[in-house]
Amino acid sequence: MSTSKSYYKPLNISSVFRPGLFENRVAIVTGGATGIGKGITKELLFLGCTVVIASRKADRLADGAEEIRNWLANTGQRATLHVVQCNVRNEDEVKKLISTTVQKFGKLDFLINNGGGQFLSPTADIRLKGWNAVVETNLTGTFLLCREAYNQWMKEHGGTIVNMAMDMWKGYPYMGHSGAARAGVVNLTKTLGVEWAQSNVRVNAVAPGSSIVSPTAAANYGNVSIFDGVGENIPMKRTGTVEEVCSAVCFLLSPGAAFITGETIRIDGGHSYYITPNFRLPDSKPTDVYSWQSKFDADAAKGPQSKL
Numbered sequence: 001m002s003t004s005k006s007y008y009k010p011l012n013i014s015s016v017f018r019p020g021l022f023e024n025r026v027a028i029v030t031g032g033a034t035g036i037g038k039g040i041t042k043e044l045l046f047l048g049c050t051v052v053i054a055s056r057k058a059d060r061l062a063d064g065a066e067e068i069r070n071w072l073a074n075t076g077q078r079a080t081l082h083v084v085q086c087n088v089r090n091e092d093e094v095k096k097l098i099s100t101t102v103q104k105f106g107k108l109d110f111l112i113n114n115g116g117g118q119f120l121s122p123t124a125d126i127r128l129k130g131w132n133a134v135v136e137t138n139l140t141g142t143f144l145l146c147r148e149a150y151n152q153w154m155k156e157h158g159g160t161i162v163n164m165a166m167d168m169w170k171g172y173p174y175m176g177h178s179g180a181a182r183a184g185v186v187n188l189t190k191t192l193g194v195e196w197a198q199s200n201v202r203v204n205a206v207a208p209g210s211s212i213v214s215p216t217a218a219a220n221y222g223n224v225s226i227f228d229g230v231g232e233n234i235p236m237k238r239t240g241t242v243e244e245v246c247s248a249v250c251f252l253l254s255p256g257a258a259f260i261t262g263e264t265i266r267i268d269g270g271h272s273y274y275i276t277p278n279f280r281l282p283d284s285k286p287t288d289v290y291s292w293q294s295k296f297d298a299d300a301a302k303g304p305q306s307k308l
């Protein structure tokens with residue numbers, strides 16, 4: 001990995017972490033071809049990491065990989081991106097994802113269980129098949145990947161895992177299946193953090209609010225205006241950016257988080273701690289935004305729109 005001046009070229013990414021931080025590291029990012037996962041993949045590559053992205057749909061993976069490789073070439077960085085098709089609900093495919101990665105790259109340092117999702121529905125209307133699909137994707141898939149990463153590599157060599165939760169702290173109306181599954185992920189994260197500490201494996205999670213402006217997330221709900229007005233009820237008076245999730249993930253993967261395990265970081269502008277209407281905050285301006293397209297300035301705060 002180069003440590004040349006290329007790091008300092010003007011880019012559409014400007015990680016707050018030091019160049020080369022993840023050189024000689026190998027990561028798996030599930031759902032790494034779209035939305036938040038694509039952002040995490042880009043930041044890891046930018047910091048020198050070898051990244052394997054994995055999800056179900058070959059065309060999505062191919063499109064995402066092409067975009068990421070073109071972007072990487074333009075940055076002047078050299079890092080390796082590899083693609084593996086894998087449904088995290090399929091035990092055999094998960095086993096193969098881990099074994100392929102270890103065989104090809106000789107190790108596995110980081111696992112980011114980002115892939116997941118759900119559909120909107122009143123809980124009373126969810127069919128068992130739909131309930132199982134969502135729980136298997138978000139909770140069982142996370143369990144399978146953690147278990148295989150641990151048993152096939154991390155138990156003997158150490159490693160770091162970051163799981164994906166969501167803003168389900170007060171329940172999750174219309175996403176009851178996913179809320180329950182992510183609450184399970186938070187609990188599993190605590191358990192594994194304790195059980196695997198002896199192997200030098202740290203397990204943490206991030207919990208983005210329902211406010212991270214990801215184009216694919218909006219498209220999934222068939223409504224690009226799904227994020228409209230969301231910022232009004234958030235103490236920081238704005239939605240969040242994909243980059244604000246990526247940097248939390250990179251921190252948890254970094255040596256700076258060496259004494260943190262079993263933890264879930266909320267990335268929600270204080271939303272999950274805000275109880276309305278008992279006490280309503282006075283109107284205020286949006287807070288400063290962190291994104292790769294704009295610096296920390298007031299203009300950016302008016303409309304964070306991730307292009308990731």
Ligand SMILES: CCC/C=C/C(=O)SCCNC(=O)CCNC(=O)[C@H](O)C(C)(C)COP(=O)([O-])OP(=O)([O-])OC[C@H]1O[C@@H](n2cnc3c(N)ncnc32)[C@H](O)[C@@H]1OP(=O)([O-])[O-]
Pocket residue numbers: 116117118119120121127128129130131133134137209210211216217218220221226
């Ligand atoms: C908004 C801000 C917050 C954002 C948060 C995010 O997470 S953003 C990230 C957002 N990104 C994502 O969410 C992406 C990932 N999400 C997905 O791929 C799907 O939502 C999945 C998790 C259900 C997996 O799907 P799959 O490929 O295994 O499944 P399948 O299609 O074969 O369905 C299986 C069963 O589920 C049921 N069912 C499914 N859809 C609906 C519905 N609309 N309505 C009702 N029910 C529905 C149905 O029972 C169906 O079987 P049936 O009865 O028809 O025979």
Ligand SMILES: NC(=O)C1=CN([C@@H]2O[C@H](COP(=O)(O)OP(=O)(O)OC[C@H]3O[C@@H](n4cnc5c(N)ncnc54)[C@H](OP(=O)(O)O)[C@@H]3O)[C@@H](O)[C@H]2O)C=CC1
Pocket residue numbers: 030031032033034035036037054055056057058060061086087088089114115116117118137141164165166167207208209210211212213214216217220
């Ligand atoms: N955006 C937001 O506001 C929030 C998002 N989240 C969570 O963050 C994560 C990323 O979301 P976001 O980037 O916004 O949305 P996306 O829809 O872009 O991301 C979902 C990703 O997960 C992959 N995926 C879904 N199911 C599976 C599966 N069974 N096996 C492997 N991969 C799978 C998809 O790829 P493919 O279709 O190819 O399988 C896709 O790349 C998700 O877990 C999401 O639920 C949590 C809170 C808020």
